[in-house]
Amino acid sequence: MRILLTAAGSRGDVEPFAALARRAAASGHDVLVAVPDRSGVDLDGIDVRSLGVDFSAMIESQGVSPLAAMRNLREVVRPVMRGVIVEAARAAQEFRPDVIVQHPKVLSAPIAADVLGVPHVLVEPVPAMTPTREFATTTARDLGPVLNRLSYRAGAAAGSMFRREIDEAASVLGVSRPRRSSAPAATLMPISPAILGRPADWPDSVVLTGPWRAPAAVADAAAAGSSPDPAVDAFVAGGPFAYAGFGSMAAGDPVARGRALVEAARARGIRLLVATGLGGIVVPDDVRGDDVLVTRTVDHATVLPHAVAAVHHGGAGTVHAAMAAGTVSIIVPFIADQPFWGAHLHRRGLGPVAIPQRRLTADLLVAALAEASEYEAAVASVAERMSHEDGTGEALRVLERLA
Known part of the structure; x- marks a missing residue:
């Protein structure tokens, strides 16, 4: 099986994808990982394609303030997201995978999967995209069942900020941006059920896998x-x-x-x-x-x-x-x-x-x-x-x- 893993972000975002890549390759699969540069993650022995972006440099230049990100959206954030969105689509077009596994920031993955006629799988490193009444996303407070569920709309709406980049990715794939792409065939959360109980209102397609860690040999050495x-x-x-x-x-x-x-x-x-x-x-x-x-x-x-x-x-x-x-x-x-x-x-x-x-x-x-x-x-x-x-x-x- 040919597996394309598309990651985005800094070390904490990329590291789980590297662990999964090693496990899949060791099981005999043909794996390509499309990642940002200079993530700080050990990628030795993994078939890697650069997305041509550097999240570490972005953080070093502006920090992690959401206000700074909005102020620098055009000059700093948008070029980085363009690299992620467009280059991930190009990687999919050239690698021709059987399945695409995407970080939430890789907004072109659903279009690429539909064009290639293959499933795509969403990875939620944190519970931020799949709504639940049991807890709100990215907040310390319980907002109540209705508002908890509504809090997930912000993440789902993020793609509207990068329509131009998604249009460009669609063009790379030889199509126009569709009004609607297919839903993920599955959602994987590299989160331990021992830490986070599975909400009763999550669909069956959402899987709490446990954390994605280095293979046993690497862990034993550590x-x-x-x-x-x-x-x-x-x-x-x-x-x-x-x-x-x-x-x-x-x-x-x-x-x-x-x-x-x-x-x-x-x-x-x-x-x-x-x-x-x-x-x-x-x-x-x-x-x-x-x-x-x-x-x-x-x-x-x-x-x-x-x-x-x-x-x-x-x-x-x-x-x-x-x-x-x-x-x-x-x-x-x-x-x-x-x-x-x-x-x-x-x-x-x-x-x-x-x-x-x-x-x-x-x-x-x-x-x-x-x-x-x-x-x-x-x-x-x-x-x-x-x-x-x-x-x-x-x-x-x-x-x-x-x-």
């Missing part, structure tokens, strides 16, 4: 403690520490966040491992010391199982990585689905109350770190359930039934 950075290995082995990383969340005052993190860790008498990512945390020189290690990025599978707590932005990928490691999350949400995950974990008794990034202080972090141990047993139980999940295997089984 579990053995082999990090690409010896300094990180040495720090992890040196005693109790907390991990802090906000991924691509470059917004607000990263220096103030760095100071608060260091002050809170020292107040609790623990060391601090900081991953600066794309600039969400800056630890100034005057607060550094032997008890603080600052690096750009870490392998979550290597580091998180040894951390007493993980302070992070609450992206779906990091939520799952921390849970799988049995590590309590202290979520500092910025945008999108992050407030949802922060509130959801707390309601489930899996972590302290989330601290919105604009309200982050050392005092609030000290309190959250002090509470972390109260959630360890519940998180360990979820980790045990997740250890039996095979997300990429379940996703591949759905694809094999369709083609």
Whole structure:
């Protein structure tokens, strides 16, 4: 079977697609992954086609503020989305897959699938496209059954902002943009049922597969403690520490966040491992010391199982990585689905109350770190359930039934 995987976004968006690509290729399928440049994801051994766009550069230039994105829609956001929409269509036309697996931002995938006469499968890394009465999308609040369901309309309407780009993609495929494209043959959510219960009003075509993680051989190597950075290995082995990383969340005052993190860790008498990512945390020189290690990025599978707590932005990928490691999350949400995950974990008794990034202080972090141990047993139980999940295997089984 020829499978085209089309991903868009930064590392957290691309990483699950890379994991699925490896699993599908290992099962004998012909797989092409169309991805942005410089995602930070290990793509060695995967057949890759560049979409010619760089989400990391976009984040570095304007941060992750929705207001900044609207201000820079024409100059920054639209060219990136054009690359995703048009180049993904071109990849489909040239590769001629039997099935197209799409990130929600790849708005041309349904048209390409219809032109080629093949099914397309929507991937929801977060529950943002399939409506339910049970919870609203990308918010910490329960809006009630009616408004919860209505909250999903915003995501469905996003395509109207990029009609010109969709028209161009249709032209590449030799057709005019249709008024309506076919619905996804299936929707895959790389989310653990141990973390998020399946709403009763989701259609049968929606599958909670479990997270898409690296193949067993890669995971076993990480579990053995082999990090690409010896300094990180040495720090992890040196005693109790907390991990802090906000991924691509470059917004607000990263220096103030760095100071608060260091002050809170020292107040609790623990060391601090900081991953600066794309600039969400800056630890100034005057607060550094032997008890603080600052690096750009870490392998979550290597580091998180040894951390007493993980302070992070609450992206779906990091939520799952921390849970799988049995590590309590202290979520500092910025945008999108992050407030949802922060509130959801707390309601489930899996972590302290989330601290919105604009309200982050050392005092609030000290309190959250002090509470972390109260959630360890519940998180360990979820980790045990997740250890039996095979997300990429379940996703591949759905694809094999369709083609």
